[in-house]
Amino acid sequence: MSESSESAPKYRIRPGTFFDVPATTRIYAASFGNEPLIDFFFPTRRQDPLSFYTWSCRRFQRRYWTPGYSLSVVVDKHDHPVGLSWWKRPTQPLTLLQKLLSASFWVGSVVNAFINLQEYLLPVQGLNKNNMETFEQAFSDVEPHVLDTPQRQKAHYLSLLGVDPVLQGEGLGKMLLEDGLEKVDDEDSAAWLVSLAGLEKLYARYGFVEVTKVEVEGLHDWKGAHSPKAATDDPIHGFPNSIINKLVDLDDERIKNMDENNIAIQVLSHTPANFVTAEIIIACNDELAAAVRANKSRFAGFACLPMSDPVAATHELERCIKEHGFVGALIDNHSNGNFYDGREYDILWTKAAELGVPIYIHPAWPSQKEKEALYSGGNLQSDSNSATALGAFAFGWHASTANTILRLMASNTFDRHPKLKIIIGHSGELIPYMFDRINKATAFFGMKRGFAEVMRNNIWITTSGMFDVHSLRCLLGNMPLSQVMFSVDYPFSDNKLGKEYLEMIRREGILDEGGIEAFASGNARSALFLFIIPGQQPISSVAMPRAHDHFHGRHYHAERxxxxxxxxxxxxxxxxxxxxxxxxxxxxxxxxxxxxxxxxxxxxxxxxxxxxxxxxxxxxxxxxxxxxxxxxxxxxxxNTYHQTLRGILKMFVRYPVWDVSYDVALVFTIGSIIWVINGFYSWLPILNPSTKVSDWAGGLTAFIGATVFEFGSFLLMLEAVNENRSDCFGWxxxxxxxxxxxxxxxxxxxxxxxxxxTFVKQSSKRLDNNTPESAGIDRMWSWWPTWYELRTHYFFDIGFLACSSQTFGATVFWISGFTALPPILNSLSTPAENGVYWLPQVIGGTGFIVSSILFMVEVQPRWYIPAPGVLGWHIGLWNLIGAIGFTLCGALGFGITHPGVEYALTLSTFIGSWAFLIGSVIQWYESLNKYPIxxxxxxxxxxxxxx
Incomplete structure (x- = not known):
């Protein structure tokens, strides 16, 4: 007799990693749905969510590597973070030697330097500088005020606790708090926190006692924390748990319900709320894509788009179609009262038409102005249930969505984009009933194509939970059957009702069997390119769009x-x-x-x-x-003398600083010159003691040279991930x-x-709109590739692997450059010197060796056949010599106490520096000669x- 094991928990807690910081920042940003204090500091965070996210993410990236701080995350069964907590443990100050031997110190220094570079090159533009300073000052005032007591310095500090707003009320915050307090108890310590006013009772349940109140400077204009006037209702809180549970269930129960009611496939989508950030939308789409991939015979996806930013929405649409294989997008019918009929949205409509995918316009909750004008006052002032129903599912949704469609027509959107596909639900959002009257009235719109023509060529209509045969008769009386599609709107409507609705249509004789097949599945298959019947090919000759590798169809399987x-x-x-x-x-x-x-x-x-x-x-x-x-x-x-001399002349008269390849070559040339100078400072005094100079000469040039190499490697990675994605032959x-x-x-x-x-801005525009899809895809400048790009292309790209090895080597080697500064080097014991000065040279130099070999192999016909006729091969060869010299220097350093070793290691550095300089100059020449023949x-x- 066996006991049945309990099913795996739906949520669990694990330590957070550095790679969880972006996801937890999205949760942090979204968890402030209606928080007046955050609105006071960041009043534009809803209009410009990316700026608030970027600023917050950089703060948490710094915090992750700050000694004492630890991140915990609660994750779902797919290991996606849905909640977070930041705790600060009591720590003792580290000595200089302890810092130098600490991996977190070095990684944290590099991360901080990189973030500083980001803030210099890409400062956050959308936030008020004074408000950000007040925010920082507020917390810098509060935390020391309550921290600077001996008792609290020895206690754990709960700095932050946040949960995905969709899952608030599920007990995840309680899980995180209890988990943290268990760790505090295990260490026989105490815990304390700083809370906003009004949350005292919550924390009192867990044993916290209020000991002091702190007034924060800079907040005298803030009118209140949680006053009713400051808060606005989030409609999702009105959904019952039964609906929420069905919404988030993407596994067995949903599919079981589909099977019971003959639903072959569902198109899944998120509906964005106004407070959701662009970053959260991207994360939601990625999560949805994972769910679709897990059951791709039963699910398809509509992308969610950040409609407050037309450019960002366009990029996200293209990404979701090409990377995730989504079949379209679903958007609210307005974004805070913006109905998308302005010319700024042409970029989105153009991209949707180009991709050939439909945009589903879904009803949105009324804006605040709509509520005040139409759904407040009189009896509605006290009857909130009637106001909500009237403004939403009883009438307001449908009238508002119809208004969106007619505004798009009135703005001539469909004249400018005749191939645009739009889907609306709820049996046409009142438009079919008003069809004749609207058709006559739209003569005032100035449309080149009439209302009826646009409706019957650009608009598709789903039933979407409207299971009434009378409304279907009206719909089919004004629209061709090919533009009408069956839809349930699960879980807000029941799949069983949809099944009964189809049976009613058959009994009433509204459609014959062929018409029912088209209505129930065929029209959707044609409009959305869906595989409606699992395992069978679609009737439509058009296949579902799929993600493509960067050079798929051009180089991977091409001839020659x-x-x-x-x-x-x-x-x-x-x-x-x-x-x-x-x-x-x-x-x-x-x-x-x-x-x-x-x-x-x-x-x-x-x-x-x-x-x-x-x-x-x-x-x-x-x-x-x-x-x-x-x-x-x-x-x-x-390779003729004439062309070679012309190429050398270009090095003196051309300075294309916008060209990242030129920048890479020039930075490495400057760095190599600095290392050559360092070689003179280090080797000549051994050869001729009378030439000895201050220790600062060698130490400072080593530090500057290592830093320049690190910056050059950073540019090298940018070059690697921004290679051209389309055929460009230049002749x-x-x-x-x-x-x-x-x-x-x-x-x-x-x-x-x-x-x-285009440097760190936009890639060049496609010059030929008829370029086939297999010819590659242009895209925005990228700081780092997506995981999809990494696993399908870059992990198999020799050049990218070489650049990665170079960057790794330069980063580790920089540690030696830093510890070469006299105050640090002269204070190190022999074991410490071996660990933080000589060892990083060996590891970093090895990274240079691997990189140089890969750069040589990349241009060779076979891995074992040299290619001396190619400039890139000579660059790799000279860099290999330089890398061996630098590695030998570090390896010999472990025996520096032996006679003659110092001479050998400084000579190897001297030779290596010159070899790097020769390779860099050749690379400089290469970067300016773009048309080899x-x-x-x-x-x-x-x-x-x-x-």
Whole structure:
């Protein structure tokens, strides 16, 4: 006889990691739904949620590495954080040596430096500086006031407790508080906290006693904490727990209910509330995508969009469609009274039409102005239930959504976007009943396309819980059946009612069997590209959009693609150039015509290389030297003396600081020069003692050089994650009627390197709207790739792995640069010196070695075949020599007490510095020469095979 085990708990608590900070910050930002104190400090946090989130996230990232602070999170069964608590443990001050030996000290220093750089390059613009200073001052006033007592310095301090607002009332805050207090009891310690006025009774339940009140300077204009006038109702609090439980259940119970009522698939979506931040919306979409992937034969997804920001909404729509495979988006019919009919929303409608996905416009709760104008006063002033029903599900929702649709028509949105697809629910939100009257009245709108035409070509209507055959007759009398779709609106309506509704339609004879099939599933399949019947292909020839790898269809499985390591991404591809008619625009008969090469015409191929793509370079291979072939006009090959001298001249006259590849090369060149100077300071005094200078000369140059290398590595990572995503070959290959081949540069480069205004802003715009989807995707400048991009592309990209190794090495090596400063180095014991000065040189230098080898391998035809004809290979070679020199220096340092070792290690640093300088100068040359061309006789054979 066996005992049944209890099911796994729905929520559990675990220690928070640094990677939980963004998610917990979203919870923190969202948990202040109607908090007047936070509104006082940050009055624009709802209009500009990203600024408040960014500022908060940076504060918590710093806090995570502050000694004594610990983060705990409560997570759901998918390990997604839904609550958080910050505790500060009693700690003793660390000595300098303890700090130097502490990993958190070094990581925290790097994190703080990175955040400082972020705040310098990307300061938070949307928040009031004075308010932020008051907020900081308020907490800096409160905490020391109550902390500076011996008793409390030895106690645990609960700094912050927060729970996802959707789950507030589920006892998660209690879980976190009790968990923290258990740890306090385990250490036989005490706990204390600072609370806002009004929460004393809550904390009194857990043994907290009020001991003092603190008045905070700077808050004299704040009118109250939780007054009824300051608070506004959050509609979700009116939902019963039975509805909430069904909403959050995405597993067995929901699917069981679907099976019982013949529901093949559900389109899941979040409905954004006005207080939800853009960051929370992104997290919600990611969570929804995970749920859809877990049951992709039964679920599909609509994206939630931050409609207060049309640009952010557009980017999130594109991300969700292309990365998550969502089938559209669902938005409220207004955002705080904004009905989306302004021109600023054209960017969103354009993107939706381009992607070919529908936007479902769902009723929203009335704005405050609507409540005051339409749903207050008289009897409604005291009858809140009637006011809520009238303003929402009884009438207000539907009239408001109809108003949104008509405003879009009146603003000529559908004239500007004739392919835009809009879905509305509730059997048409009153519009079908008013169809004839509206159709006549819209003559005043000035629409080029009439109301009826737009309704029957751009609008789809779902029943969405309206299970009335009379309203369906009215709907089908004004709309074609192909635009009408069955929908239940679960869990606000019951799936069983939907099943009975279809049976009623059959009994009443409103639709025949073919019509019922179209109404119940076929129309949705065509409109949303859904696989309605699990395991079967859709009737529609259009497939569901899916996420694409960066170069999927262009390089991964293309012809003539090679790479040094088969298990990693390809690094080189030849594309035989199609020779177009020269001056085709002046001769319409030749426009766009491919010309078959003459016997004298040489073979030409574009060469895509992963390194060149990162550097914004466009390589061309030709079977003969253009200057030695009478049928070819074009520049000399790049390896000639003439072209080499021209490239060197560019280094003195061109300064494209907007080009991140140029910045990388220049920063590493400057850093290498500093290391060469350091090499002189370190090695010459051993060779000739009379040249000895102050210890500060060597220590300070080592610190500055290591810091410059760290900054260069940061830029190198930016370069790696912002490589071009679309075909960009940079050359025009044209053939005149007499067979003369013309090779010229083109100036419509899509690489960010060529765009003066795209550095840390936007990527270049797509130049050809007809570019096929397989040709790659342009995107915004990125500071770091998404997890999807990492696992599908970057973890298999040799260049990215090389840049990551370089950055890791530079970060660890920086520790040696810091400890090289005389006050630190001279105070270290031998074991400490080995641990924080010599060891980081060995580890960091090893990272440089791995990086250099990977950069060499990246441009080689096979991992074991050198490529001395490629600049990138020489850069990697010289950097490898430099890396070995730096690593040897650290390795020899462990035996510095032995005679002759000091000479050897300083010499290895000196040689390594010069090698790095040579490699950096070559990289500088490479960054300015964007159009390499070389002779390769194999290209002729490629061209013949294509012919």
């Amino acid at each position: 693609t090679t790479g040094p390591v088969k298990s990693l991404n390809p690094t080189k591809r030849y594309l035989v150039a199609d020779k177009k008619a020269l001056n085709a625009e002046s001769d319409p008969g030749n426009a766009g015509k491919e010309l078959r090469p003459t016997a004298e015409s040489p073979g030409v191929a574009y060469v895509w290389r992963s390194r060149d793509n990162r550097k914004g370079r466009h390589a061309l291979a030709i079977s003969v030297d253009p200057h030695k072939h009478e049928a070819t006009k074009g520049p000399r090959p790049s 025009a290959v044209e053939e005149s009627v007499d067979g003369m081949l013309h090779l010229t540069h083109v100036h419509n480069c899509k690489h960010a390197h060529a765009q003066k205004r 070389w002779v390769d006789q194999k290209i002729e054979r490629l061209g013949q095979r294509k012919s």
